[in-house]
Amino acid sequence: MENPVIDLKGLTKCYGSLKAVDDLNLKIEKGEIFGLLGPNGAGKTTTILMMLGLTEPTSGNALVCGIDATTHPILVKRKVGYMPDSIGFYESMTALENLIYTGKLNGIPENEAHQRALDLMDLVGLDDSANKRTSVFSRGMKQRLGLAEVLIKRPEVIILDEPTLGIDPAGVKEFLSLIRQLSREQGLTVLLSSHHLHQVQMVCDRVGIFAAGKMQMEGNIHELSRTLFDEDSYSVSVTVREPLPACWEYSDELRNIRDVRELHITENLVRIACASDVTPDIVRFFVAKGLDVMGVHKKEFGLDEIYQKYFDNHLIENNTNEKSRSIFKRYFNKK
Amino acid sequence: MKSLAVFSKGTSIKSKPTAATAFRVMVDKEVADHIRSWRLILLLVLLVLTFLGALYVSLSNIRVAVSNTQDPDSTFLYLKLLTTTDGTMPTFHVFLNFLGPLLGIALGFDAINSEQNNGTLIRLMAQPIYRDNLILAKFASALILVGALFFTLVLLMIGAGLCITGVWIEPVEVLRIFTFAVLTVVYVGFWLSLSILFSIAFKQTATSALAAIGVWLFFTVFYQIVVNLVIGALVPRQAILTEADIVGYNEMVLNILRLAPSQLFSDATTTLLMPSVRSLGPMTMEQMAGAIPAPLPFTESLMVVWPQLSGLLAATFLCFAYSYYLFMRREIRS
Known part of the structure; x- marks a missing residue:
């Protein structure tokens, strides 16, 4: 410049x-x-x-x-x-x-x-x-x-x-x-x-x-999302027909796919956080396991998440912690 | 997609805006705003009614006043028109003593804070204009209106006098009456600058209006009472005072009273409109001895009221300078 x-x-x-x-x-x-x-x-x-x-x-x-x-x-x-x-x-x-x-x-x-x-x-x-x-x-x-x-x-x-x-x-x-x-x-x-x-x-x-x-x-939004979410800058949600058990037999196998970092299972929704875009691999995995995939939703992190994450991490937590601590203190002192 | 031809159409050469043109534009807009407002119309009606009433009373008594040979001013028919009354109604300049402030306050009390509350001030300040030009424009526009108003009234009065009595007007009368009009404009100007000052100092228009009206009421009603009370408590009894002391004390009381702008105005108008008034303070017998009760020439009357006039001007400038000081470095947020 x-x-x-x-x-x-x-x-x-x-x-x-x-x-x-x-x-x-x-x-x-x-x-x-x-x-x-x-x-x-x-x-x-x-x-x-x-x-x-x-x-x-x-x-x-x-x-x-x-x-x-x-x-x-x-x-x-x-x-x-x-x-x-x-x-x-x-x-x-x-x-x-x-x-x-x-x-x-x-x-x-x-x-x-x-x-x-x-x-x-x-x-x-x-x-x-x-x-x-x-x-x-x-x-x-x-x-x-x-x-x-x-x-x-x-x-x-x-x-x-x-x-x-x-x-x-x-x-x-x-x-x-x-x-x-x-x-x-x-x-x-x-x-x-x-x-x-x-x-x-x-x-x-x-x-x-x-x-x-x-x-x-x-920076531009892409850069921002990379700096903030270097771990998991993509998130893929897969919906299947039948609810999955909490300790799913294939979860370790799924984690072994390249760049997959985290896995969340809530009933029939599987949320997978990954570092690069591995959506095709994930879909292929599900299909190979014979599960009925109802929907796949890929989400790139936008400003909303960046913003949320940023203020969650840095400011709001500090503030609220301090605030709640002082409120607690006052509350307990009264008693 | 809309075409952005707007941006390149027309002359692209920007004429350099000068401070003078921006100032003119602002004064034009302010004058137009005042003229379109109900506020000015109401004030105008009030003032014109007062003027007509005062003129009517003086016209019906003018014959007596002019034929009174004891009065050294009886030859000044047109001054008599402004000052004669039969006691049923105050004369026009006495009315102005308290209508003037009302006019000034009404035209200025929301000059700056209403713009701020409407969110137009910040928009205006983002334009390439000097800040002081804005308050100056507010002041100038109201003063232009007031000036036009009083000169119109005075000219109307002279014209009506000419038509009704058929008496030729003396040049000195014209001078005195015009000076009276100028003085009135200065007096209104003082209250205007005071109310503009309040409009900068207070965020709410109601507060600034109340503050200005408070100052006005204080000076018209309470100030004399307070001064008399304090003086009555401090000055020794008259019996033990020499004549010179009494004169001295009187002078002092008058000077304290002259801190009130209305006192300055009434002193000045009385002297201008009654040419035989030669001093505004008490006079001793020695000073009076040998004096013939005759009207003063215009320049002498002007000399007598010069301190009053400069006092009013000074007060006006003081208020204006302080508003300038407040406004220049104020942070303007919406």
């Missing part, structure tokens, strides 16, 4: 004693779609605010398009479109007027802003609501209008904070494919934060898992 569009160096933000963002380093290249994933309160929004110069970092730099966002926020804001998570519009104005206002604030002359606004409304599918007041807009419509507003200044980078919140499933698909199309065809760099894993998985080139102010890991 020679010329990253977004370059965060040792970014830290403290609120009193709480470290919201802790020594964050991140590079995002031009034309990339990067997904910032994390639970609530992980510091995603704070990081985004620092990239726009809306919050001053306690230490470190945020360079966007090579410009320091803390010292030259205006220059950065000319190139970056930002859609906040809870988006609001001037309710006494129509959607079109809202867009034109933003356009004019970016120095676009009135008539061109008007034209662009109409085109963008068409693009995001709000063309028939252009002259409605935004006070009657639903959450999803506002979100679409927000995307149009971000695009009206023709940014080089767009930052979307929880962009799919409140949009219906069909809308989400359309929304994400639009983002992807924009990125591919116009070379836009996109940073989107979310905790909706599936959506991020659908659209992002790379993801970063962000928790407790730190980037826990980053």
Whole structure:
């Protein structure tokens, strides 16, 4: 990565004693779609605010398009479109007027802003609501209008904070494919934060898992799944007709198949964890043993599992352990 | 797949947005917002009714007032129009003393926090504009409206006077009346900047409105009572004081009262609209000796109210500077 569009160096933000963002380093290249994933309160929004110069970092730099966002926020804001998570519009104005206002604030002359606004409304599918007041807009419509507003200044980078919140499933698909199309065809760099894993998985080139102010890991989903589940990154479930006994006679034999790591038998469902894709071997094994295979389901680990596993392993356990311990203590002390 | 032609269509050369154009755009939008709002219409109705009432009372008493030869101001017909009353209703400038704050507070109390609550502030801040331009635009737009409003009223009054009485207006009267209008705008400007300050300091619009109204009530109702109480407790009995002491104490009480913006405003308007007022403090017999009760020239009256005017301006700027300080480094989240 020679010329990253977004370059965060040792970014830290403290609120009193709480470290919201802790020594964050991140590079995002031009034309990339990067997904910032994390639970609530992980510091995603704070990081985004620092990239726009809306919050001053306690230490470190945020360079966007090579410009320091803390010292030259205006220059950065000319190139970056930002859609906040809870988006609001001037309710006494129509959607079109809202867009034109933003356009004019970016120095676009009135008539061109008007034209662009109409085109963008068409693009995001709000063309028939252009002259409605935004006070009657639903959450999803506002979100679409927000995307149009971000695009009206023709940014080089767009930052979307929880962009799919409140949009219906069909809308989400359309929304994400639009983002992807924009990125591919116009070379836009996109940073989107979310905790909706599936959506991020659908659209992002790379993801970063962000928790407790730190980037826990980053890479594309394939890499992530390999680092986290080097033991068992595939899981095959086989359903047979007759329930199997708990200590099944062939289980050792099954374990001996190459790359099979673990075996779980619950009645007529056999779950097999394996390091490489050995589904054909497994099916062949079952058939050879004369069992009636009703269904085979192969599952590659997605973000959901990665996410779950990651937070299970690292954070949530620690927190809950501490919490439950302290609750126990209090409880017992009372007695 | 939809076409993304939107992105390449039109002129691709971005005209560099300057701070001045963005500021103008914001002021335009704020003025339009105010004009479309019910709030301004209500205030307008209130103010116009007051103005008409005051004008009616003064018009019906103008004959007596102007023919009173004892009064050195009786030749200034148009000033008399603004200051004459038969006691049934306060004059227009006295009304303004408490309607002005209401106007200022109503136009500014939700300037910033309503934007924040609606989630528009963060969207606005993500545009390439300077933060201070936003509060300046809020302030300027409301002030433009108030200015237009008062100049219209004053011009209407002059026009009505011309039609009804047929008396030629003196240039000095025009000057005095226009200065009065400017002064009123400054007075409203003070309350406006105070309420904008509260709108930045408090997250809830109700809280900021209450805080501003609280300050207003304190200064109009309680401040005088408190000052009188404290002074009454501290100042020795009159019997043992010399005349010079009494004058000194009086002066001190007046100066303390002048910390209230409404006192400054009423001092200033009285002097401007009644040219024979030559001092706002107590005067000794020695000072009065040899003085002919005659109206002061405009410049002299202006000199008398200069401290009041600069006091109001200073208070306005103080509030504005503090709101600037609060707003510039505030973290804006939705």
